[in-house]
Amino acid sequence: MVDHDGGIQAVTQKDRELRRSTFDEAAELYDRARPGYPATLFEDLAELASIGPGSRVLEIGPGTGQATLPLAERGCQVVAVELGADLAAVARRKLAGFANVEVVTAAFEDWPLPAEAFDLVLAATAFHWIDPAVRIDKVADALRPGGSLATITTHHVAGGDESFFADAQSCYVRWDPDTPTALTLKSATDIPSSHYGLDRSHRFGPPVLRRYEWDRSYTTVSYLELLLTYSGHRALEPKAQSSLLGCIAQLIDTGYGGQITKRYLTELRVAPTIGQ
Numbered sequence: 001m002v003d004h005d006g007g008i009q010a011v012t013q014k015d016r017e018l019r020r021s022t023f024d025e026a027a028e029l030y031d032r033a034r035p036g037y038p039a040t041l042f043e044d045l046a047e048l049a050s051i052g053p054g055s056r057v058l059e060i061g062p063g064t065g066q067a068t069l070p071l072a073e074r075g076c077q078v079v080a081v082e083l084g085a086d087l088a089a090v091a092r093r094k095l096a097g098f099a100n101v102e103v104v105t106a107a108f109e110d111w112p113l114p115a116e117a118f119d120l121v122l123a124a125t126a127f128h129w130i131d132p133a134v135r136i137d138k139v140a141d142a143l144r145p146g147g148s149l150a151t152i153t154t155h156h157v158a159g160g161d162e163s164f165f166a167d168a169q170s171c172y173v174r175w176d177p178d179t180p181t182a183l184t185l186k187s188a189t190d191i192p193s194s195h196y197g198l199d200r201s202h203r204f205g206p207p208v209l210r211r212y213e214w215d216r217s218y219t220t221v222s223y224l225e226l227l228l229t230y231s232g233h234r235a236l237e238p239k240a241q242s243s244l245l246g247c248i249a250q251l252i253d254t255g256y257g258g259q260i261t262k263r264y265l266t267e268l269r270v271a272p273t274i275g276q
Helices: 017-031 039-049 068-073 084-095 133-144 160-177 218-229 238-254
Strands: 056-060 076-084 101-105 118-124 143-156 207-220 259-272
Touching: 017 084, 017 218, 039 068, 039 143, 039 207, 056 068, 068 076, 068 084, 068 101, 076 084, 084 133, 118 133, 133 143, 143 160, 160 238, 160 259, 218 238, 218 259
Parallel strands: 056 076, 056 118, 076 101, 118 143
Antiparallel strands: 143 259, 207 259
16 A cells, blocks of 8 residues: 555554544644645535535544635535544644633544534545444435535655655665555555445435645655654654664665655545435
8 A cells, every 4th residue: 555654654553542643742843744635625615515615514623724725715514523632723723812612622433423513524634534333324314415525645656756665665674563564555546435434324425526636845854753753653663763764765865865755646536425
């Protein structure tokens, strides 16, 4: 699996609970380093989900509010449920000027749904962290008849400085023992849609998909900061993490003039509720 954390790594679900808690350890760094989402995505989301001023939106796992802000600016009434207390605090600070936004610190799985249903549930790069036994039915229960679930998924794909990411695999193989040795980045057209089991659910209808390819450039410092916001890198033992980052920094500085470009594929998936 090509992991958008920056390396090309195998990822399992066995440590999902542990890893999702690591984001809160670096809330300010997460807010500064994460690349966000294309502006066009939110225009498409507003059209596909028919949301605008006054629409009730439940956001699961908002982090520091990167996707919450565009919704707030459109006048949506947003309830954002965030597991990490420090991430939630940053989001509250950023969104303090919007009376139409409430940031709740809680695990979505444990959070009691309010009596008033939502027009949209959004999970931006967060749906895969929710307990699979809970997420589909609880999201459907949160929505009004005719409401929608929107998921946003980001992948690291072929493009940008591809040679750097190929070269960087030697750093991962040396310092992260879980890294396979023969993986390469896939093109955007070879990345399957992220369905999360929704295609087998009786609670949601066929989704509408939108995909966006885009590039972002990083200096050595900003790229290392980005890597330190990803769960796989944060989970490494301190010596392995330091050595891995040092190896990558040397590669960027000596082989790429201190700057590299990374290509992203972001997918928006909007599925309507059915059977309510």
